[in-house]
Amino acid sequence: MTDMSADEFYQLAIYISFGLSILAFLLTILRLVLGPTLPDRILSLDLLVTLGIGFIVIFTLATGYYAYLDMAIALGLVGFLATIAFARFVMHQGETNDPLIDDGLEQVDKD
Amino acid sequence: MSNLFLINVLMAVAWCAVLGSFTLMNLLFGFAVSSGALWLTREQYRTSKYFHRFWLVLGLVLLFLKELVLSVVRVAWLVIRPSRSLNPSFVSFPLTVTKAHEITLLANLITLTPGTLSVDVSDDNKTLYIHCIDVDDVDALRRDIAEGFERKIMEALR
Amino acid sequence: MISVITGVLLITAAVVNLIAAIGILRFPDLYTRMHAASKAGTLGAGLMLVTIAIHSGEIEIASRALAGAAFFLLTAPISAHLLARAAYVAGIEPWEGTKVDHLKGHYTDKQGHLSSDDEKS
Numbered sequence: 001m002t003d004m005s006a007d008e009f010y011q012l013a014i015y016i017s018f019g020l021s022i023l024a025f026l027l028t029i030l031r032l033v034l035g036p037t038l039p040d041r042i043l044s045l046d047l048l049v050t051l052g053i054g055f056i057v058i059f060t061l062a063t064g065y066y067a068y069l070d071m072a073i074a075l076g077l078v079g080f081l082a083t084i085a086f087a088r089f090v091m092h093q094g095e096t097n098d099p100l101i102d103d104g105l106e107q108v109d110k111d
Numbered sequence: 112m113s114n115l116f117l118i119n120v121l122m123a124v125a126w127c128a129v130l131g132s133f134t135l136m137n138l139l140f141g142f143a144v145s146s147g148a149l150w151l152t153r154e155q156y157r158t159s160k161y162f163h164r165f166w167l168v169l170g171l172v173l174l175f176l177k178e179l180v181l182s183v184v185r186v187a188w189l190v191i192r193p194s195r196s197l198n199p200s201f202v203s204f205p206l207t208v209t210k211a212h213e214i215t216l217l218a219n220l221i222t223l224t225p226g227t228l229s230v231d232v233s234d235d236n237k238t239l240y241i242h243c244i245d246v247d248d249v250d251a252l253r254r255d256i257a258e259g260f261e262r263k264i265m266e267a268l269r
Numbered sequence: 270m271i272s273v274i275t276g277v278l279l280i281t282a283a284v285v286n287l288i289a290a291i292g293i294l295r296f297p298d299l300y301t302r303m304h305a306a307s308k309a310g311t312l313g314a315g316l317m318l319v320t321i322a323i324h325s326g327e328i329e330i331a332s333r334a335l336a337g338a339a340f341f342l343l344t345a346p347i348s349a350h351l352l353a354r355a356a357y358v359a360g361i362e363p364w365e366g367t368k369v370d371h372l373k374g375h376y377t378d379k380q381g382h383l384s385s386d387d388e389k390s
Contacts, residue, residue: 228304
């Protein structure tokens with residue numbers, strides 16, 4: 001780094017990390033398409049959220065506009081809740097195990 | 112003990128208020144100064160136990176960060192090496208810690224450490240089931256966790 | 270100086286994220302893939318937020334970023350645990366190369382009730 005100033009290196013680092021993040025996005029989307037099971041796809045969606053946070057952070061550093069940081073944190077919160085909801089869905093897959101809801105469903109079936 | 116931590120933080124905030132600038136460096140420096148003040152009064156107010164626990168918790172956090180970095184290095188090696196031979200296993204681990212928050216902390220630590228991922232705890236809170244990505248000796252793994260994290264958690268939280 | 274540190278951290282975090290993505294593509298079954306996603310993904314996002322905290326140098330931004338990083342370190346293991354447990358209860362088969370399976374037969378019903386190691390049901 002003798003012929004490169006610190007600011008030039010910083011700009012280059014932003015470009016390189018943008019490139020690596022895009023590559024990671026594409027690979028994760030490939031797993032999302034390939035599957036083969038539902039939890040695999042949920043896992044790759046979870047990783048996509050994580051990669052999206054990284055992408056927003058790089059974008060924040062590139063533009064110097066720190067309001068995007070809140071977006072990254074909110075995305076993390078939503079991604080965590082989404083994964084939990086998906087996990088519960090995988091676990092029950094139709095049966096709720098909640099007498100209130102199940103009895104209600106039976107009522108609907110009778111009517 | 113958490114009382115003293117609160118006092119420590121409040122004194123750091125007061126330091127910043129006196130200086131009139133709430134920057135990160137000022138807050139950290141204020142924290143260091145106020146913990147120094149607490150250390151000076153250890154004879155009068157018996158704050159030495161607080162410092163002992165402070166170091167234990169700090170050690171736990173540092174150990175955790177070190178293991179996280181190590182685990183990523185290990186996963187990275189498993190990812191980029193050419194051969195695909197793995198020895199994944201589901202391993203049961205008999206728990207010594209009993210309280211819910213200790214088990215939660217242990218399970219979280221296990222998930223973020225090299226090659227292990229906690230899957231579930233049995234209903235009677237006695238067994239933790241772990242998925243290991245590449246393990247040869249199950250007993251050695253159990254011993255590592257019991258003498259590493261579990262002992263440290265018990266030291267720091269009891 | 271700050272911009273050099275930020276640049277190095279940024280590239281490291283991006284490489285860690287890329288490792289998570291390659292891992293999720295290369296590993297043979299869901300449970301091994303979860304290792305790549307939960308560890309490397311968490312460290313990647315955490316490093317990114319630490320980078321932004323160092324780069325800004327202001328307390329209101331740094332505290333938000335560090336709180337976000339701490340939040341990730343706490344929540345990533347929980348979502349990994351829930352997903353692995355749900356997949357096992359739902360009957361997703363582990364890879365055929367799995368050597369030991371102490372979990373087999375310990376789930377007593379489909380609601381995820383789990384018996385301990387010594388009381389074999």
